[in-house]
Amino acid sequence: MSSRFTCYRCVHCCFFSEEKESPVLLWHEMLYLSRLGELLGLKLDFKSLGQGFYRLVFNGFCPFYDVSNRACRIQREKPLACKMFPLLVSISSLELTVSLICPWVRENFTKISKGMTLEDIEEVFHEEFKALREVVEWVYVVSKNTSKTAIYFTTYYKDLAQDVINKFKEKYEVIKIAESSVVDGFYYVLIEGEVDVNDAESMLKRDEITWYKIEKVPPIT
Numbered sequence: 001m002s003s004r005f006t007c008y009r010c011v012h013c014c015f016f017s018e019e020k021e022s023p024v025l026l027w028h029e030m031l032y033l034s035r036l037g038e039l040l041g042l043k044l045d046f047k048s049l050g051q052g053f054y055r056l057v058f059n060g061f062c063p064f065y066d067v068s069n070r071a072c073r074i075q076r077e078k079p080l081a082c083k084m085f086p087l088l089v090s091i092s093s094l095e096l097t098v099s100l101i102c103p104w105v106r107e108n109f110t111k112i113s114k115g116m117t118l119e120d121i122e123e124v125f126h127e128e129f130k131a132l133r134e135v136v137e138w139v140y141v142v143s144k145n146t147s148k149t150a151i152y153f154t155t156y157y158k159d160l161a162q163d164v165i166n167k168f169k170e171k172y173e174v175i176k177i178a179e180s181s182v183v184d185g186f187y188y189v190l191i192e193g194e195v196d197v198n199d200a201e202s203m204l205k206r207d208e209i210t211w212y213k214i215e216k217v218p219p220i221t
């Protein structure tokens with residue numbers, strides 16, 4: 001199995017006419033996108049699917065889609081469901097399928113539908129498989145039974161942001177750090193377990209930090 005998946009950058013995975021097709025998000029992704037949406041002045045709708053999953057609901061183009069450039073505006077920070085597309089996974093049964101919405105999949109369907117092993121899928125959908133692995137790890141390992149704390153803040157001072165992140169790392173188990181590629185100075189820190197809000201606020205209440213938010217992310221049960 002050698003031919004690698006090639007994304008044609010068509011609009012089919014960013015334009016939907018049915019709610020059930022739009023991306024499913026993990027809880028922390030929903031929190032992150034909702035803050036990012038606020039900062040970008042976008043009105044976003046999310047629907048809870050239960051057990052820590054949300055759907056970003058839209059009819060037509062995704063609010064993050066840049067129609068004139070035919071590209072996702074949040075390419076680096078888009079949700080894992082978008083990063084793994086056209087791979088699809090059932091969270092309850094772990095059944096792996098491919099989406100026939102994707103033209104590359106339709107063109108290559110005869111080839112890829114013949115008894116592919118997991119190794120073949122990883123070879124053909126190399127980058128997408130990494131995102132799929134992250135989703136499965138998150139659902140089955142990372143988020144099982146322990147709460148997390150999501151911290152967001154904005155500052156124009158990079159050194160100060162690093163200093164704040166280091167302070168969190170000294171006291172807590174930081175499992176994810178992200179700096180937005182579309183909103184200058186927007187940082188996101190995900191911490192294992194719950195943090196003392198007063199303690200977190202003492203690190204975040206500074207003139208140079210223009211905005212912050214601390215949110216609890218419940219475990220997937």
Ligand code: SF4
Pocket residue numbers: 013014023062063064065066071072073074075078079082
């Ligand atoms: S987040 Fe980006 S990749 Fe995902 S549906 Fe929206 S525009 Fe498309």
Ligand code: SF4
Pocket residue numbers: 006007008009010011012013014085086101102103104
């Ligand atoms: S539908 Fe397939 S080819 Fe089109 S943008 Fe999405 S992944 Fe790429």
